[in-house]
Amino acid sequence: MVASISSKKSDKPIRHKTTCLNPEAIVTGAKVLPGDGTEANNLKPNMKKISAVILVCSTGLIAQAQLIDDFSSAGLSEYTQTIVLQNGASSPLVFSDSTGGLTVSKASGTAAEQVLFLRNDYSLGVGQTLRVGASVATNSIYSDFGIVVSALVNPTAAVWVSGTVDTRNNYIAVYVKGQTDAIGRAGFNGAVNAGGSSGTAGVPDYSNLLGLFINRTAADTFAVGYTTASGDTTTFTYTGMNTAIGNAIGFYADVRGVTSYGTLDNLTITPVPEPSTLALCGMSFLGLVAVMRRKK
Numbered sequence: 001m002v003a004s005i006s007s008k009k010s011d012k013p014i015r016h017k018t019t020c021l022n023p024e025a026i027v028t029g030a031k032v033l034p035g036d037g038t039e040a041n042n043l044k045p046n047m048k049k050i051s052a053v054i055l056v057c058s059t060g061l062i063a064q065a066q067l068i069d070d071f072s073s074a075g076l077s078e079y080t081q082t083i084v085l086q087n088g089a090s091s092p093l094v095f096s097d098s099t100g101g102l103t104v105s106k107a108s109g110t111a112a113e114q115v116l117f118l119r120n121d122y123s124l125g126v127g128q129t130l131r132v133g134a135s136v137a138t139n140s141i142y143s144d145f146g147i148v149v150s151a152l153v154n155p156t157a158a159v160w161v162s163g164t165v166d167t168r169n170n171y172i173a174v175y176v177k178g179q180t181d182a183i184g185r186a187g188f189n190g191a192v193n194a195g196g197s198s199g200t201a202g203v204p205d206y207s208n209l210l211g212l213f214i215n216r217t218a219a220d221t222f223a224v225g226y227t228t229a230s231g232d233t234t235t236f237t238y239t240g241m242n243t244a245i246g247n248a249i250g251f252y253a254d255v256r257g258v259t260s261y262g263t264l265d266n267l268t269i270t271p272v273p274e275p276s277t278l279a280l281c282g283m284s285f286l287g288l289v290a291v292m293r294r295k296k
């Protein structure tokens with residue numbers, strides 16, 4: 001398709017740049033802009049304009065965020081809860097969106113229940129970042145609450161008989177630790193602990209905390225951390241992980257009290273290139289080229 005537009009050397013840089021934006025638009029551009037063999041010289045002084053269009057389009061893509069959930073509509077039916085570590089008789093956690101954000105508390109008792117609360121209608125791809133806003137306060141109970149990416153939406157549930165039941169595998173979590181005013185993390189590559197941490201107290205002070213993130217920098221690499229007004233701080237990077245991790249996204253919690261001590265809100269994935277945006281940028285680029293050529 002591209003080769004049929006023109007064989008002149010002067011068109012090559014243009015075709016190359018627009019190909020990634022919108023292949024269909026290239027055909028339209030070719031009809032509007034029959035070559036006359038002098039384009040190359042005309043384009044040189046306008047490279048700044050071309051760069052500007054590319055920059056604006058690129059910035060627009062970076063700024064695009066897919067809102068997964070703002071918890072404004074009642075119901076959490078998209079999520080599946082699975083207990084992955086259990087130190088006592090089964091007592092699932094209770095997630096709620098009644099406040100307009102996501103809260104979690106224990107139904108009863110104080111035993112450890114590490115729980116995943118996952119959905120697989122979205123996934124985290126390479127180059128994408130899962131984020132959530134966090135509003136928490138230091139408190140007196142063990143209360144871990146954060147986000148997770150997992151290979152499965154419904155990993156094998158722990159079935160408690162006696163002692164500790166552990167079915168943790170193929171997930172990465174980053175979370176607030178309300179009891180110690182810290183950021184914790186957990187990662188399991190298969191069933192192998194890939195670098196968990198109970199977190200460091202006072203990092204950051206919760207009054208400065210804006211949210212948590214998991215950034216998939218490569219198919220098997222995930223950077224986790226927290227966000228303040230100063231930006232993102234990576235607390236750990238998991239490498240060599242199972243590439244199925246990211247097929248499901250959601251929340252992690254280990255809360256050992258019946259009161260909710262924190263709220264997470266506005267789960268998003270960035271960036272998300274939208275076809276309409278791509279088409280718009282492609283048309284803008286071709287429009288600029290048309291104007292430039294007409295000016296000659």
Ligand SMILES: [Ca+2]
Pocket residue numbers: 070071072100101265266
């Ligand atoms: Ca909300």
